[in-house]
Amino acid sequence: MSSKKVLIISVHSDAERLGQALAAAYADAATAAGHSVRWLQLDKLNFNPVFSGYSKSPALEPDLQAAQADLLWVQHISLVYPIWWAAHRRY
Template identity: 50%
Template sequence: MGKRILLILGHPSNESFCAALAGRYAQSARTAGHEVREIALGQLDFDPILREGYRQVQTLEPDLLQAQADLLWAEHLTLVYPIWWGGIPALLKGFFDRVLLPGFAFKYREGKAFPDKLLQGRSAHLLVTMDTPPWYYRWIYRMPGLHEVRRNTLAFCGIEPRRTLTFGPVLGASDHQRETWLKQAGSIARH
């Protein structure tokens, strides 16, 4: 029996290499018998700014309510996004800020130093593009855009990051190299 997978494209353009990776992943996952729902952040209609922090409730737009429903439905998440300026795109950060709210993704309790993780039981894959060589991003920059998502966001909410694939440098990559990366994205989707 297949998994329920929520695939989130964190690049704002559907014409990007991230979109191609997401497309290959979705196709391979469906072929393997998994059920896939897709969210392309660039197509959603929402304000990515958490205007009052957690001091006031900011009404969720219909697209964000649907995203929350999809997160609850999913057993597994796959995030596909680029590394820009060493971190994640502002649109993806805004999506996290607006969707992964207290009471939905985590809950603070009096007397406890750490919150309850409300999205436990889910796993995640990350497919991440960059124009920096991945080895340089790992050893010199220390992977801030990966740690932010894996530890500070997903694990904080109870989602277990399982595998991360990094693709780069994308700028100047040959068609052969890009096809190799697409095959890797398809391969990880089958498991």
């Protein structure tokens, strides 16, 4: 089997959460299998999310430039995000 470039994209960086544990286990297993792994944690990116319009074209912030480079590098993507299954609360 050939080595792949794996990008894990996650959105919940709380180490106490199941999603992060699953992403970490996935990264460990992929690395152990000989794949190159990068991890993009969306909630840790530092950028201005306010769109300034088409007349201005500001340069991408460093975190977005790095994320863009990861997306150009990758051969396999794994998405890890929380799903709330019918979390009903009574108020």
